[in-house]
Amino acid sequence: MNLNKPVIILLNKPFGVLSQFTSDSTQKNLSDLIPIKNFYPAGRLDKDSEGLLILTNQGKIQSRISHPKYKLRKTYWVQVEGIIDQEAMALLSKGVKLKDGLTKPAQVKKILAPNVWERFPPIRERKHIPTSWIELSISEGKNRQVRRMTAHVGFPTLRLIRSAIGPYSLSSSKLKPGEWKKVHYEFPH
Template sequence: MKQKRHHKQQLSGQKKTVLLFNKPFDVLTQFTDDQNRKTLKDYIDIPNVYAAGRLDRDSEGLLILTNDGKLQHQIANPSQKTAKTYWVQVDGDISQTAIDKLIQGVELKDGLTLPAKAQKIPPPNVWERTPPVRFRANIPTSWISLTIKEGRNRQVRRMTAAVGFPTLRLIRYQIGAWTIDGLDNGKYRIL
Protein backbone atom coordinates (compact mmCIF):
# COMPACT_ATOMS: atom_id res chain seq x y z
CA MET A 1 0.00 0.00 0.00
CA LYS A 2 2.79 2.45 0.91
CA GLN A 3 4.51 1.66 -2.39
CA LYS A 4 1.38 2.54 -4.43
CA ARG A 5 0.89 5.79 -2.53
CA HIS A 6 4.54 6.73 -3.15
CA HIS A 7 4.11 5.98 -6.88
CA LYS A 8 1.01 8.22 -7.06
CA GLN A 9 2.87 11.02 -5.32
CA GLN A 10 5.69 10.73 -7.85
CA LEU A 11 3.23 10.92 -10.74
CA SER A 12 1.31 13.82 -9.25
CA GLY A 13 4.61 15.60 -8.56
CA GLN A 14 5.62 15.34 -12.24
CA LYS A 15 5.48 18.73 -13.97
CA LYS A 16 2.59 18.81 -16.41
CA THR A 17 3.69 19.39 -19.97
CA VAL A 18 1.38 20.54 -22.75
CA LEU A 19 2.66 21.37 -26.19
CA LEU A 20 1.02 22.50 -29.40
CA PHE A 21 2.43 21.01 -32.60
CA ASN A 22 1.62 22.10 -36.14
CA LYS A 23 1.81 18.68 -37.81
CA PRO A 24 2.97 18.59 -41.43
CA PHE A 25 1.34 16.52 -44.16
CA ASP A 26 2.53 12.88 -44.37
CA VAL A 27 3.57 12.58 -40.71
CA LEU A 28 2.18 9.82 -38.48
CA THR A 29 0.67 10.83 -35.12
CA GLN A 30 2.92 8.44 -33.19
CA PHE A 31 6.57 8.29 -32.19
CA THR A 32 7.58 4.99 -33.80
CA ASP A 33 6.98 3.29 -37.12
CA ASP A 34 8.39 0.03 -38.42
CA GLN A 35 8.05 1.20 -42.06
CA ASN A 36 10.44 4.15 -41.64
CA ARG A 37 7.78 6.81 -42.31
CA LYS A 38 7.97 10.27 -40.72
CA THR A 39 6.65 10.34 -37.15
CA LEU A 40 6.43 12.78 -34.26
CA LYS A 41 10.00 11.82 -33.21
CA ASP A 42 11.26 13.59 -36.34
CA TYR A 43 9.96 16.89 -34.91
CA ILE A 44 9.54 16.59 -31.13
CA ASP A 45 12.32 15.80 -28.66
CA ILE A 46 10.34 16.15 -25.43
CA PRO A 47 10.22 12.90 -23.41
CA ASN A 48 7.04 11.32 -22.00
CA VAL A 49 4.46 13.31 -23.97
CA TYR A 50 1.75 11.63 -26.01
CA ALA A 51 -0.74 12.81 -28.60
CA ALA A 52 -4.13 13.78 -27.23
CA GLY A 53 -6.22 12.43 -30.09
CA ARG A 54 -5.38 11.61 -33.68
CA LEU A 55 -4.69 13.50 -36.84
CA ASP A 56 -4.47 11.38 -39.96
CA ARG A 57 -1.19 11.12 -41.85
CA ASP A 58 -2.67 13.06 -44.78
CA SER A 59 -4.03 15.83 -42.53
CA GLU A 60 -2.13 18.83 -41.22
CA GLY A 61 -2.35 21.26 -38.35
CA LEU A 62 -2.87 21.36 -34.62
CA LEU A 63 -1.99 18.38 -32.49
CA ILE A 64 -1.79 18.63 -28.71
CA LEU A 65 0.74 16.47 -26.88
CA THR A 66 0.85 16.12 -23.11
CA ASN A 67 1.94 13.98 -20.19
CA ASP A 68 -1.34 14.85 -18.41
CA GLY A 69 -3.60 11.80 -18.73
CA LYS A 70 -6.68 13.72 -17.61
CA LEU A 71 -6.19 16.39 -20.29
CA GLN A 72 -5.39 13.74 -22.89
CA HIS A 73 -8.67 11.96 -22.09
CA GLN A 74 -10.63 15.23 -22.15
CA ILE A 75 -9.36 16.10 -25.64
CA ALA A 76 -9.39 12.63 -27.20
CA ASN A 77 -12.59 11.17 -25.75
CA PRO A 78 -15.62 11.82 -28.01
CA SER A 79 -17.94 11.88 -24.97
CA GLN A 80 -16.19 15.09 -23.81
CA LYS A 81 -17.36 16.91 -26.97
CA THR A 82 -14.27 19.10 -27.32
CA ALA A 83 -14.83 21.41 -30.31
CA LYS A 84 -12.29 21.06 -33.14
CA THR A 85 -12.18 23.50 -36.06
CA TYR A 86 -10.79 22.52 -39.44
CA TRP A 87 -9.93 24.54 -42.52
CA VAL A 88 -10.94 22.36 -45.44
CA GLN A 89 -10.10 22.85 -49.09
CA VAL A 90 -12.72 21.06 -51.16
CA ASP A 91 -12.99 20.07 -54.80
CA GLY A 92 -15.40 22.49 -56.47
CA ASP A 93 -17.10 25.75 -55.50
CA ILE A 94 -19.05 24.61 -52.45
CA SER A 95 -22.71 25.61 -52.41
CA GLN A 96 -24.69 27.08 -49.53
CA THR A 97 -26.95 24.01 -49.78
CA ALA A 98 -23.96 21.74 -49.06
CA ILE A 99 -22.86 23.98 -46.17
CA ASP A 100 -26.40 23.88 -44.74
CA LYS A 101 -26.30 20.07 -44.85
CA LEU A 102 -23.00 20.07 -42.93
CA ILE A 103 -24.56 22.38 -40.33
CA GLN A 104 -27.63 20.14 -39.90
CA GLY A 105 -25.69 16.87 -39.76
CA VAL A 106 -24.78 14.43 -42.50
CA GLU A 107 -25.82 10.79 -42.82
CA LEU A 108 -22.69 8.60 -42.96
CA LYS A 109 -22.38 4.81 -42.97
CA ASP A 110 -21.97 4.88 -39.17
CA GLY A 111 -24.95 7.18 -38.59
CA LEU A 112 -25.93 10.83 -38.59
CA THR A 113 -23.25 13.31 -37.53
CA LEU A 114 -24.00 15.88 -34.88
CA PRO A 115 -24.83 19.36 -36.14
CA ALA A 116 -21.66 21.28 -37.04
CA LYS A 117 -20.64 24.88 -37.53
CA ALA A 118 -19.70 25.47 -41.16
CA GLN A 119 -19.06 28.45 -43.38
CA LYS A 120 -17.29 29.25 -46.61
CA ILE A 121 -14.04 31.19 -46.00
CA PRO A 122 -11.45 32.88 -48.20
CA PRO A 123 -8.34 30.74 -48.76
CA PRO A 124 -6.40 30.95 -45.48
CA ASN A 125 -2.86 32.27 -45.46
CA VAL A 126 -1.11 28.95 -44.81
CA TRP A 127 2.14 27.21 -45.70
CA GLU A 128 2.65 25.41 -49.00
CA ARG A 129 1.95 21.72 -48.79
CA THR A 130 4.51 19.19 -50.02
CA PRO A 131 3.42 17.63 -52.29
CA PRO A 132 0.94 20.32 -53.41
CA VAL A 133 -2.76 19.59 -53.74
CA ARG A 134 -3.67 18.49 -57.25
CA PHE A 135 -4.73 21.38 -59.45
CA ARG A 136 -7.21 21.10 -62.29
CA ALA A 137 -7.68 24.22 -64.38
CA ASN A 138 -11.31 23.53 -65.21
CA ILE A 139 -12.46 22.70 -61.66
CA PRO A 140 -12.20 25.36 -58.94
CA THR A 141 -11.57 24.67 -55.29
CA SER A 142 -13.01 26.43 -52.25
CA TRP A 143 -12.36 26.57 -48.51
CA ILE A 144 -14.66 26.09 -45.56
CA SER A 145 -14.25 26.34 -41.82
CA LEU A 146 -15.89 23.31 -40.17
CA THR A 147 -16.25 22.85 -36.40
CA ILE A 148 -17.28 19.45 -35.05
CA LYS A 149 -17.55 17.96 -31.57
CA GLU A 150 -17.15 14.32 -32.57
CA GLY A 151 -14.09 12.33 -33.49
CA ARG A 152 -15.17 9.64 -35.89
CA ASN A 153 -12.55 8.13 -38.16
CA ARG A 154 -11.88 10.48 -41.11
CA GLN A 155 -15.12 12.26 -40.27
CA VAL A 156 -14.47 15.62 -41.95
CA ARG A 157 -13.40 13.96 -45.20
CA ARG A 158 -16.46 11.71 -45.15
CA MET A 159 -18.77 14.64 -44.39
CA THR A 160 -17.57 16.82 -47.28
CA ALA A 161 -17.70 13.84 -49.67
CA ALA A 162 -21.26 13.07 -48.52
CA VAL A 163 -22.39 16.56 -49.56
CA GLY A 164 -20.64 16.27 -52.95
CA PHE A 165 -17.42 18.23 -52.30
CA PRO A 166 -14.49 15.88 -51.59
CA THR A 167 -11.70 17.14 -49.34
CA LEU A 168 -8.43 18.01 -51.06
CA ARG A 169 -6.60 19.46 -48.05
CA LEU A 170 -7.43 19.29 -44.36
CA ILE A 171 -5.84 21.53 -41.72
CA ARG A 172 -6.92 21.36 -38.07
CA TYR A 173 -6.89 24.97 -36.95
CA GLN A 174 -8.25 24.77 -33.40
CA ILE A 175 -8.90 22.37 -30.49
CA GLY A 176 -10.92 23.92 -27.68
CA ALA A 177 -9.26 27.30 -27.03
CA TRP A 178 -5.91 26.40 -28.65
CA THR A 179 -5.03 27.34 -32.25
CA ILE A 180 -2.08 27.15 -34.64
CA ASP A 181 -1.87 30.96 -34.80
CA GLY A 182 1.80 31.99 -34.86
CA LEU A 183 2.99 28.37 -35.04
CA ASP A 184 4.93 27.46 -38.19
CA ASN A 185 4.27 24.10 -39.82
CA GLY A 186 6.55 21.40 -38.34
CA LYS A 187 7.17 23.43 -35.16
CA TYR A 188 5.88 23.13 -31.60
CA ARG A 189 5.35 25.44 -28.66
CA ILE A 190 5.33 24.42 -25.00
CA LEU A 191 2.56 26.07 -22.98
Protein backbone atom coordinates in the same frame (compact mmCIF):
# COMPACT_ATOMS: atom_id res chain seq x y z
CA MET B 1 6.82 27.68 -16.10
CA ASN B 2 4.68 27.19 -13.02
CA LEU B 3 5.40 23.60 -11.94
CA ASN B 4 1.93 23.24 -10.37
CA LYS B 5 0.11 23.63 -13.68
CA PRO B 6 0.10 20.76 -16.17
CA VAL B 7 2.01 21.32 -19.40
CA ILE B 8 0.99 20.30 -22.92
CA ILE B 9 2.79 20.50 -26.22
CA LEU B 10 1.22 22.29 -29.19
CA LEU B 11 2.52 21.01 -32.53
CA ASN B 12 1.82 22.14 -36.08
CA LYS B 13 1.90 18.68 -37.67
CA PRO B 14 3.11 18.75 -41.26
CA PHE B 15 1.54 16.84 -44.15
CA GLY B 16 2.90 13.28 -44.43
CA VAL B 17 3.80 12.80 -40.75
CA LEU B 18 2.14 10.05 -38.69
CA SER B 19 0.51 11.10 -35.37
CA GLN B 20 2.53 8.55 -33.40
CA PHE B 21 6.08 8.18 -32.14
CA THR B 22 6.93 4.90 -33.84
CA SER B 23 6.21 3.31 -37.19
CA ASP B 24 6.99 0.04 -38.96
CA SER B 25 8.41 1.84 -41.96
CA THR B 26 10.53 4.76 -42.99
CA GLN B 27 7.45 6.97 -42.65
CA LYS B 28 8.09 10.22 -40.76
CA ASN B 29 6.47 10.28 -37.32
CA LEU B 30 6.38 12.47 -34.21
CA SER B 31 9.78 11.25 -33.00
CA ASP B 32 11.29 13.07 -36.00
CA LEU B 33 9.86 16.37 -34.67
CA ILE B 34 9.69 16.19 -30.87
CA PRO B 35 12.70 14.96 -28.85
CA ILE B 36 10.79 14.81 -25.54
CA LYS B 37 9.86 11.46 -23.97
CA ASN B 38 6.54 10.45 -22.35
CA PHE B 39 4.26 12.87 -24.22
CA TYR B 40 1.51 11.37 -26.39
CA PRO B 41 -1.05 12.79 -28.81
CA ALA B 42 -4.46 13.71 -27.43
CA GLY B 43 -6.37 12.74 -30.55
CA ARG B 44 -5.01 12.17 -34.01
CA LEU B 45 -4.56 13.70 -37.42
CA ASP B 46 -4.16 11.29 -40.29
CA LYS B 47 -0.96 11.32 -42.36
CA ASP B 48 -2.60 13.43 -45.09
CA SER B 49 -3.88 16.10 -42.68
CA GLU B 50 -1.98 19.04 -41.26
CA GLY B 51 -2.25 21.42 -38.38
CA LEU B 52 -2.70 21.57 -34.65
CA LEU B 53 -1.98 18.49 -32.59
CA ILE B 54 -1.86 18.55 -28.78
CA LEU B 55 0.41 16.19 -26.86
CA THR B 56 0.30 15.51 -23.13
CA ASN B 57 1.96 13.32 -20.54
CA GLN B 58 -1.21 12.99 -18.44
CA GLY B 59 -4.04 10.56 -19.20
CA LYS B 60 -6.75 12.78 -17.67
CA ILE B 61 -5.78 15.66 -19.96
CA GLN B 62 -5.61 13.34 -22.96
CA SER B 63 -9.17 12.21 -22.23
CA ARG B 64 -10.49 15.74 -21.68
CA ILE B 65 -9.09 16.85 -25.04
CA SER B 66 -9.98 13.84 -27.17
CA HIS B 67 -13.08 12.20 -25.65
CA PRO B 68 -16.37 13.25 -27.31
CA LYS B 69 -18.23 13.44 -23.97
CA TYR B 70 -16.35 16.70 -23.22
CA LYS B 71 -17.52 18.21 -26.52
CA LEU B 72 -14.27 20.09 -27.10
CA ARG B 73 -14.60 21.68 -30.53
CA LYS B 74 -12.05 20.95 -33.21
CA THR B 75 -11.95 23.49 -36.04
CA TYR B 76 -10.62 22.78 -39.51
CA TRP B 77 -9.81 24.78 -42.62
CA VAL B 78 -10.92 22.59 -45.49
CA GLN B 79 -10.12 23.10 -49.16
CA VAL B 80 -12.70 21.25 -51.23
CA GLU B 81 -13.02 20.43 -54.88
CA GLY B 82 -15.64 22.68 -56.48
CA ILE B 83 -17.36 25.83 -55.26
CA ILE B 84 -19.28 24.69 -52.20
CA ASP B 85 -22.90 25.83 -52.10
CA GLN B 86 -25.41 26.71 -49.38
CA GLU B 87 -27.21 23.38 -49.76
CA ALA B 88 -24.06 21.38 -48.99
CA MET B 89 -23.20 23.64 -46.04
CA ALA B 90 -26.75 23.27 -44.69
CA LEU B 91 -26.40 19.47 -44.82
CA LEU B 92 -23.07 19.63 -42.97
CA SER B 93 -24.58 21.91 -40.32
CA LYS B 94 -27.42 19.43 -39.69
CA GLY B 95 -25.19 16.34 -39.61
CA VAL B 96 -24.77 13.74 -42.33
CA LYS B 97 -25.38 10.00 -42.36
CA LEU B 98 -22.13 8.09 -42.76
CA LYS B 99 -21.62 4.30 -42.70
CA ASP B 100 -20.87 4.44 -38.97
CA GLY B 101 -23.85 6.64 -38.11
CA LEU B 102 -25.14 10.17 -38.16
CA THR B 103 -22.61 12.90 -37.42
CA LYS B 104 -23.45 15.58 -34.91
CA PRO B 105 -24.28 18.95 -36.44
CA ALA B 106 -21.22 20.92 -37.50
CA GLN B 107 -20.61 24.64 -37.52
CA VAL B 108 -19.65 25.53 -41.08
CA LYS B 109 -18.99 28.70 -43.05
CA LYS B 110 -17.37 29.58 -46.33
CA ILE B 111 -14.02 31.37 -45.95
CA LEU B 112 -11.37 32.92 -48.15
CA ALA B 113 -8.24 30.84 -48.57
CA PRO B 114 -6.45 31.08 -45.22
CA ASN B 115 -2.96 32.55 -45.10
CA VAL B 116 -1.08 29.27 -44.67
CA TRP B 117 2.15 27.64 -45.77
CA GLU B 118 2.56 25.86 -49.09
CA ARG B 119 2.01 22.14 -48.94
CA PHE B 120 4.57 19.68 -50.30
CA PRO B 121 3.57 17.97 -52.40
CA PRO B 122 0.87 20.43 -53.50
CA ILE B 123 -2.76 19.31 -53.79
CA ARG B 124 -3.88 17.89 -57.10
CA GLU B 125 -5.36 20.59 -59.28
CA ARG B 126 -7.73 20.12 -62.17
CA LYS B 127 -7.62 22.70 -64.91
CA HIS B 128 -11.39 23.20 -65.19
CA ILE B 129 -12.50 22.50 -61.61
CA PRO B 130 -12.11 25.34 -59.10
CA THR B 131 -11.67 24.87 -55.37
CA SER B 132 -13.13 26.63 -52.33
CA TRP B 133 -12.46 26.78 -48.58
CA ILE B 134 -14.72 26.25 -45.59
CA GLU B 135 -14.17 26.42 -41.85
CA LEU B 136 -15.77 23.41 -40.18
CA SER B 137 -16.06 22.82 -36.42
CA ILE B 138 -17.06 19.49 -34.91
CA SER B 139 -17.21 18.08 -31.39
CA GLU B 140 -16.68 14.41 -32.21
CA GLY B 141 -13.93 12.50 -33.93
CA LYS B 142 -14.98 9.62 -36.14
CA ASN B 143 -12.22 8.19 -38.32
CA ARG B 144 -11.49 10.60 -41.23
CA GLN B 145 -14.78 12.31 -40.36
CA VAL B 146 -14.29 15.69 -42.05
CA ARG B 147 -13.11 14.08 -45.29
CA ARG B 148 -16.08 11.69 -45.31
CA MET B 149 -18.53 14.49 -44.50
CA THR B 150 -17.42 16.76 -47.35
CA ALA B 151 -17.33 13.84 -49.81
CA HIS B 152 -20.84 12.85 -48.72
CA VAL B 153 -22.20 16.27 -49.70
CA GLY B 154 -20.38 16.18 -53.06
CA PHE B 155 -17.29 18.28 -52.31
CA PRO B 156 -14.25 16.04 -51.71
CA THR B 157 -11.55 17.37 -49.39
CA LEU B 158 -8.29 18.29 -51.11
CA ARG B 159 -6.51 19.81 -48.11
CA LEU B 160 -7.34 19.56 -44.42
CA ILE B 161 -5.74 21.75 -41.75
CA ARG B 162 -6.84 21.59 -38.10
CA SER B 163 -6.71 25.22 -37.03
CA ALA B 164 -7.94 24.92 -33.43
CA ILE B 165 -8.73 22.56 -30.58
CA GLY B 166 -10.88 24.29 -27.98
CA PRO B 167 -9.04 27.46 -26.91
CA TYR B 168 -5.74 26.50 -28.59
CA SER B 169 -5.20 27.66 -32.17
CA LEU B 170 -2.58 27.84 -34.88
CA SER B 171 -3.31 31.56 -35.25
CA SER B 172 -2.48 32.38 -31.63
CA SER B 173 0.46 29.97 -31.36
CA LYS B 174 2.09 31.17 -34.62
CA LEU B 175 3.69 27.74 -35.17
CA LYS B 176 5.06 26.87 -38.59
CA PRO B 177 4.80 23.27 -39.86
CA GLY B 178 6.99 21.03 -37.71
CA GLU B 179 7.31 23.61 -34.91
CA TRP B 180 6.11 22.94 -31.37
CA LYS B 181 6.05 24.60 -27.98
CA LYS B 182 5.13 23.79 -24.40
CA VAL B 183 2.27 25.74 -22.82
CA HIS B 184 0.29 25.53 -19.58
CA TYR B 185 -2.87 23.51 -19.95
CA GLU B 186 -6.07 25.38 -19.17
CA PHE B 187 -9.17 23.23 -19.40
CA PRO B 188 -11.89 25.11 -21.27
CA HIS B 189 -15.22 25.43 -19.52
